[in-house]
Amino acid sequence: MGLEATLLRTWRSRGALAWLLWPLSLLYxxxxxLRNLLYRLNWLHTGRVPVPVIVVGNVVAGGSGKTPVVMALVRHWQARGIAVGVISRGYGRSSTDCREVLPDSLPAEVGDEPALVRRSCQVPVFVARQRLEAAQALLARYPQTQLIVCDDGLQHRALHRDLEICIFDDRGVGNGFLLPAGPLREAWPRPVDLVLHSGAQPAxxxxxxxxxLADYAVQADGTRRPLATLRNTPLRAVAAIAQPESFFSMLRAAGLELEATxxxxxxxxFDSWSRTEHLRQTVICTEKDAVKLWHHQPDALAVPLRVELEPGFLAALDQRVDPWLSSPPARTSALT
Structure with a gap:
């Protein structure tokens, strides 16, 4: 955590350490x-699938809220009766094969974010090291799929994408340097179809x-508990996300008093996580953490994060996507 914290501070401005790392960023x-040139020359191959692929990614290292946006997009298209599937690399998973994320899949084997998308949205989700392989497997298993959303992968050129959505949070582009001198995975600006800001102060x-946050917390069995009923409960907030303080702040803004964070x-x-003290406190966490934490702390409460996409964005999105949907959309049924 010390090195990570140092880099995050360095990436905010062009200080001494950033300039010291700048030659490495030139090499990066x-x-x-060179890699992009090889793709343009077709020396490296980009594969296609027969349905539109929408990539939700970022150019800044670290979490910027991609997965909640993916879930919001899936729900938008579900409401319109469009059959959607999701693919991901499954960051941090122990498996290396291509596999479907099932209701009983362990987050350690498929990744915490794919497990969350499958649990929350009830759509087909596949993970693979090569996203093209995941897309092909998804379509083979669910041929009625009309759209595929790729969670992350803006820099993954091996899969052809029909539309790119780039997400930014309040960090913007930081100091504007490439890794490791700055937070950028690639130079910005670069062509994308839509830019979406998930933070409170767009740069x-x-x-x-x-x-x-939703106005309720979810128990492991799916039962909802209104947040208002937790206002006099001793709470211990736990977050294993890119910006945990933002979650803690939102809990406090909802009127909850946190005895510990x-x-x-x-x-x-969470395999090595143990709760050896403050046993009287109720553990409260994010949905992303809950899919793992519930295996160790079944009485933990998870508070869903809701993303509201502005009407102008949805209109611009549908204007681009609708022409690709050549046949009337079929109502997506819940998976079991």
Whole structure:
């Protein structure tokens, strides 16, 4: 955590350490540019699938709220009766094969975010190291799928994409340097179809995605508990996400008093986590953490994060996507 915290501070401005790392960022950019050239020359192959692929990604290292946006997009298309599937690399998973994420899949084997999408949205989700393989497997198993959403993968050129959505949070582009001197995975600006800001203070032009906690918490069995009933409950908030303090702040803004907070590394597996003190406190966490934490702490409460996409963004999105849907959309049924 010390090195990570140091880099995050360094990436905010062009200080001494950033300039010291700047020559390495030039090498990083050169290698990335060479790779992109090989794709343009068709020396490296980009594969296609017979349905539109929408990539939701970012150019800044670290979490920027991609998965909640993916879930919001899936729900938008579900409401329109469009059959949607989701693919992902499954960051941090122990398996290396291509597989479907099932209701009983262990997050350690498929990744915490794919497990969350499958549990929350009830759509087909496949993970693979090569996203093209995941897309092909999804269509083979669910041929009625009309759209595929790729969670992350803006820099994954091996899969052809029909539309790119780039997500930014309040960090913007940081100090504007490429890794490791700055937070950028690739130079910005670069062509994308839509820019979406998930933070409260957008650094430049783009659409807005407003984030807010649900007014209820979810138990492991799916039972909902209104947050208002927790206002006099001793709470211990746990978060293993990119920006845990934002979750803690939203809980407090909802009127909850947190006796303790525990920030853990993003994608933390909770296998070594133990609650040896403050046993009287109720553990409260994010949905992403809950899919792992419930195996160790079944009485933990998870508060869903809801993303509201502004109407202008949805209109611009549908204007691009609808022409690709050549046949009337079929109503998506819940998976079992």
């Amino acid at each position: 950019g050169l290698l990335g540019g 430049f032009a783009g659409f807005r995605a407003r984030r807010a 525990e920030a853990l590394p993003d994608h933390y597996d």
